[in-house]
Amino acid sequence: MLSMGGYLTLSSKLLLAFGLVFELPIVIFFLARMGIVDHRWLSRNRKYALLVAFLIGAMLTPPDVFSQTALAVPFVLLYEVGILLARLFGKKKGEGADAAEEASVD
Numbered sequence: 001m002l003s004m005g006g007y008l009t010l011s012s013k014l015l016l017a018f019g020l021v022f023e024l025p026i027v028i029f030f031l032a033r034m035g036i037v038d039h040r041w042l043s044r045n046r047k048y049a050l051l052v053a054f055l056i057g058a059m060l061t062p063p064d065v066f067s068q069t070a071l072a073v074p075f076v077l078l079y080e081v082g083i084l085l086a087r088l089f090g091k092k093k094g095e096g097a098d099a100a101e102e103a104s105v106d
Helices: 004-021 024-033 039-044 046-060 065-089 095-105
Strands: none
Touching: 004 046, 004 065, 024 065, 039 046, 039 065, 046 065
């Protein structure tokens, strides 16, 4: 028997999980702009991101394969979008050194 409290707990948990997953490209964008990650590192660690996606899906969703996959697939797709954003907008090599030189000249 499904109760109102159980339903609200489940729906709140799922809304929070999907909300956090859809923030992934924004987080990767800012990390790439700060020079913390780059697209090559993200591409090399793609297999770990896939594992993390399914682990997060298993922990945050009810115990069925459909819900786990429904959370993991957008995570993986948005991770790929994040790699593309890191490639396009990430800090280039020497970009930080040029900014430091300009600041010291002024």
